[in-house]
Amino acid sequence: MKLLKLIVKNAFRHRLRTILTILGLAITIMSFGIVRNVLEVFSFSEDDLIPGHLITRHKTSMMQFLPYSHLDKMRQVEGVEAVTYGFWMGVRYGDDPEEFFARMAIDQDNFYKIRSDWITSEEDIEDFKTVKNAALITPALALKKDWEEGDVITVGCDYFETVSLDVEIVGQFEFAQEQNRQAEFMLVRGDLFRRAIGQEVSPEMEHQVGWIELLADPPDEATEIATRVDSLFMNSDMETKTEPVNAYANAQVERFRTIITALQVSSYLMIGVILLVLLNTMSMVARERINENAVLKTLGFRGKHLVILNFGESMFVALIGAVLGAALIWPGIKLFKTLMPFLQQVKFEWITVVWVIPAMIIVGILASLVPVIKATNTSIVDGLRTLE
Amino acid sequence: MAGYIVNITNLYKEYIRDDMRIPVLYDINLDVPTGEFLALMGPSGSGKTTLLNLIAGIDRPTKGDLSVAGESVANLTEGQLAQWRANHIGFIFQFYNLIPVLTAFDNVELPLLLTSLSKRERREHVETALSIVGLADRMNHYPRQLSGGQEQRVAIARALVTDPSILLADEPTGDLDRQSAEAIMTLLGRLNSEFNKTIIMVTHDPRAAESAKVVRHLDKGELT
Ligand SMILES: Nc1ncnc2c1ncn2[C@@H]1O[C@H](COP(=O)(O)OP(=O)(O)O)[C@@H](O)[C@H]1O
Ligand SMILES: [Mg+2]
Numbered sequence: 001m002k003l004l005k006l007i008v009k010n011a012f013r014h015r016l017r018t019i020l021t022i023l024g025l026a027i028t029i030m031s032f033g034i035v036r037n038v039l040e041v042f043s044f045s046e047d048d049l050i051p052g053h054l055i056t057r058h059k060t061s062m063m064q065f066l067p068y069s070h071l072d073k074m075r076q077v078e079g080v081e082a083v084t085y086g087f088w089m090g091v092r093y094g095d096d097p098e099e100f101f102a103r104m105a106i107d108q109d110n111f112y113k114i115r116s117d118w119i120t121s122e123e124d125i126e127d128f129k130t131v132k133n134a135a136l137i138t139p140a141l142a143l144k145k146d147w148e149e150g151d152v153i154t155v156g157c158d159y160f161e162t163v164s165l166d167v168e169i170v171g172q173f174e175f176a177q178e179q180n181r182q183a184e185f186m187l188v189r190g191d192l193f194r195r196a197i198g199q200e201v202s203p204e205m206e207h208q209v210g211w212i213e214l215l216a217d218p219p220d221e222a223t224e225i226a227t228r229v230d231s232l233f234m235n236s237d238m239e240t241k242t243e244p245v246n247a248y249a250n251a252q253v254e255r256f257r258t259i260i261t262a263l264q265v266s267s268y269l270m271i272g273v274i275l276l277v278l279l280n281t282m283s284m285v286a287r288e289r290i291n292e293n294a295v296l297k298t299l300g301f302r303g304k305h306l307v308i309l310n311f312g313e314s315m316f317v318a319l320i321g322a323v324l325g326a327a328l329i330w331p332g333i334k335l336f337k338t339l340m341p342f343l344q345q346v347k348f349e350w351i352t353v354v355w356v357i358p359a360m361i362i363v364g365i366l367a368s369l370v371p372v373i374k375a376t377n378t379s380i381v382d383g384l385r386t387l388e
Numbered sequence: 389m390a391g392y393i394v395n396i397t398n399l400y401k402e403y404i405r406d407d408m409r410i411p412v413l414y415d416i417n418l419d420v421p422t423g424e425f426l427a428l429m430g431p432s433g434s435g436k437t438t439l440l441n442l443i444a445g446i447d448r449p450t451k452g453d454l455s456v457a458g459e460s461v462a463n464l465t466e467g468q469l470a471q472w473r474a475n476h477i478g479f480i481f482q483f484y485n486l487i488p489v490l491t492a493f494d495n496v497e498l499p500l501l502l503t504s505l506s507k508r509e510r511r512e513h514v515e516t517a518l519s520i521v522g523l524a525d526r527m528n529h530y531p532r533q534l535s536g537g538q539e540q541r542v543a544i545a546r547a548l549v550t551d552p553s554i555l556l557a558d559e560p561t562g563d564l565d566r567q568s569a570e571a572i573m574t575l576l577g578r579l580n581s582e583f584n585k586t587i588i589m590v591t592h593d594p595r596a597a598e599s600a601k602v603v604r605h606l607d608k609g610e611l612t
Contacts, residue, residue, distance in 0.1 A: 002501040009489040295485040298446050299499045299546070300474025302467055380446040384481075 003305065007312035010285075017281065022321045024277040029325025029360070030332045032270040033352045035263050037333055040349055042253050042260050048177045050116055052081070052219030054226050055248045056212040059239035065208035067238055068194070074214060077232065079225035081217040082113035087193055087210035090158025098338055101141050101184040103155060105193030105210075108134070114215045117176040118187075124171025134189050135167035138174060141184040155188065162200045165192055182347060214242065271359065278321075278367035282314050286371035293375040294383025306375040314368035315361070322360035326353040393554055393586050394420035394443055399452035401438055412438045414609045416452070425580040425587045427600035435609045436590040437558055443588060444477050444556050445469050457553040474502050478547030480557035484539040486531040492518065492542045493527040499550045517545040520583075521575060537568025544575060548585075555579065557589040561596050573599040 012018050056074075058064035071083045089103040111118070112125050120128075120136060128134045135155075137147060147153065149169055157163040167188055175183060190209070198206025214229065216222040226242035233240050243251075253260070293306055330348045337346055378386075399416040402409050412435045420426055428436050441447040442454060445461045454461050457476040464472060473479075486495045496517055500510045518524045521541040531539050540560060547555055557576065561569035577599045579585040589600060597603050605612045 005494065006487070006490065006498075013489055291485070292487060295481070295487075296498070297470065298444065298473065298477075298479050300470050300477075300502050302470040305502070381441055384441075384446075 003308055011313045011316045021281045025321025026324035028270050028274045030328035033329030034332045034336055035267045036352045037349055038346050039263055041346055049246050052216035052222050053245040054214040054216055054242050055245050056240045056242040059241045068207045068209050074229055077228050081215040083214055084110040084114050085209035085212050092158050103186040105188045105190045108189045114213050118173045120173035127170035131170050133167050134170040136171050136173045136187040138185045140182050144184055160201050163196045275363050282367040283370045286374040290383050290386045294380045297380045303376045307372050310371040311368040315364040318360045318364035322356050326356045391421055392419050393422045395455045397453040399449050401450050412609055416611055422586055423584050425601045427597040427603045428590045429597055430606035434606045436606050440556050440558050440590050444479055445473050476553040478552035478555045480543055480547050480560045482559040482562040484543040488531050491528050496545045496549050513549050517549040521545045536564050540572055555585050555587045559590055
């Protein structure tokens with residue numbers, strides 16, 4: 001393309017202005033990418049759910065533990081196929097905030113009967129059941145920490161700070177869901193954790209669990225089975241609330257609804273900001289080139305050539321900004337996670353980068369309309385009489 | 389009409405600004421033979437630029453006939469007119485109007501980008517045009533690295549490079565010191581005598597008009 005040279009030179013006529021425009025675009029695109037990736041954390045797909053998967057928590061407070069004895073009672077309920085429990089342990093590891101990884105303590109004897117979304121081998125399940133201080137880790141965690149089978153690791157709990165467990169890695173497990181593949185995660189034996197909080201926090205805690213999970217059979221009667229389970233503990237001081245995991249996940253998302261909405265709105269506003277930044281630069285271009293466009297027309301340049309020149313310039317700036325911004329999304333997310341460890345599930349989704357390019361092409365087209373219309377609508381004599 | 393490159397008959401031009409008619413040219417009749425070097429003189433505001441713009445096909449007459457290089461300009465569409473300008477017109481402005489971000493070479497090459505010439509052919513044409521105006525050694529200079537006289541010579545090379553049927557110059561020396569102005573006039577004189585270029589030049593500098601073969605005066609929109 002013969003006009004390319006002029007397009008590139010035009011784009012850098014006001015070098016500082018163009019660089020600032022590109023930086024403005026890149027930073028906004030990066031922020032957009034980070035926000036969209038944060039929003040990904042709150043989206044889940046029904047396809048990932050295990051049919052008949054129920055979760056039980058304390059009726060009034062999610063934080064409140066439940067009695068371990070509930071598990072046996074639930075097993076008696078008609079339609080309850082399997083029962084297991086879990087605790088959230090936290091993410092902190094050592095003093096370095098970069099070192100965090102997520103951990104749960106789980107029922108070593110029953111978890112695999114329900115959690116078909118945690119893929120592991122028979123052999124590793126067997127080791128997890130028999131080795132007294134066993135732990136399973138995801139391949140991503142093994143890779144990050146260079147841990148292997150037989151290593152003994154000391155891990156704590158974020159909210160019971162005196163709890164400290166020496167666990168032995170006996171094998172690996174993987175999340176079935178694609179979006180969790182890269183998660184750095186550890187599963188610790190539930191009895192080990194219960195004994196530790198019994199000793200370190202208070203003796204009765206040894207007989208409590210963080211939450212209970214059930215498998216309802218048949219799955220399409222899950223809601224009725226959940227009601228039957230809850231009715232067992234009605235009017236006790238340990239009333240339960242049992243619901244399908246998707247309802248539970250929805251409720252979790254609901255807690256963050258305002259934040260999610262705010263993030264969504266701000267992500268759309270960012271697109272507006274991107275457009276404004278480029279529009280601003282391109283309208284300056286439109287004004288500055290009135291005389292020059294008339295000169296080009298005098299030389300025989302036609303409307304289509306001016307469209308190519310202006311559109312090309314707009315697109316050139318937009319695409320440099322897009323590439324730079326897209327390239328910054330990944331490091332941006334890394335930085336974001338170091339600053340906010342509790343959002344460690346935020347992952348880098350390629351799709352956000354893939355979307356940046358067509359979005360910026362549209363922005364580039366829209367922003368070029370200003371100078372294109374100006375250039376084609378100004379008559380040559382009027383253009384020549386206009387002095388910058 | 390053979391022998392004539394410009395035929396103007398009963399040409400009338402007015403501008404309309406804010407619902408006001410501003411008549412600029414009244415009943416112009418002008419025939420310019422091929423190979424002519426014509427100077428159009430007249431006071432400021434007399435309509436010299438307007439007439440030149442009409443001949444250049446960058447403006448359209450209100451009434452009357454205007455034929456340039458064998459084409460009735462008024463009948464062409466915008467696109468055809470642009471193509472026609474590219475083929476037939478070489479325009480030289482008072483303020484040179486070079487593109488500041490392009491070198492002398494790239495500025496002169498601009499009109500050739502609209503042709504189907506190869507890169508190598510374009511290079512040859514540009515080098516020829518720049519050596520005619522005596523600036524072959526300044527090819528890679530940017531306009532801001534050149535003097536006013538040199539800039540105008542680059543602009544002349546740009547007007548020349550497509551080998552147009554006619555060169556139109558609007559006060560080409562209007563912004564130059566005497567010495568540079570003389571150099572430009574000598575150059576235009578050579579283009580007319582050596583290269584047989586038809587030239588119509590607007591000027592209000594009598595000294596510049598001396599180089600022309602014929603001088604016509606325009607006063608308040610009328611040729612005298
Ligand atoms: N595009 C235009 N719109 C309105 N009036 C114009 C336009 N071009 C020229 N004029 C008017 O026409 C008259 C002649 O202008 P011009 O041809 O530029 O004169 P000259 O070149 O002889 O100084 C002036 O009064 C000028 O204001
Ligand atoms: Mg004038």
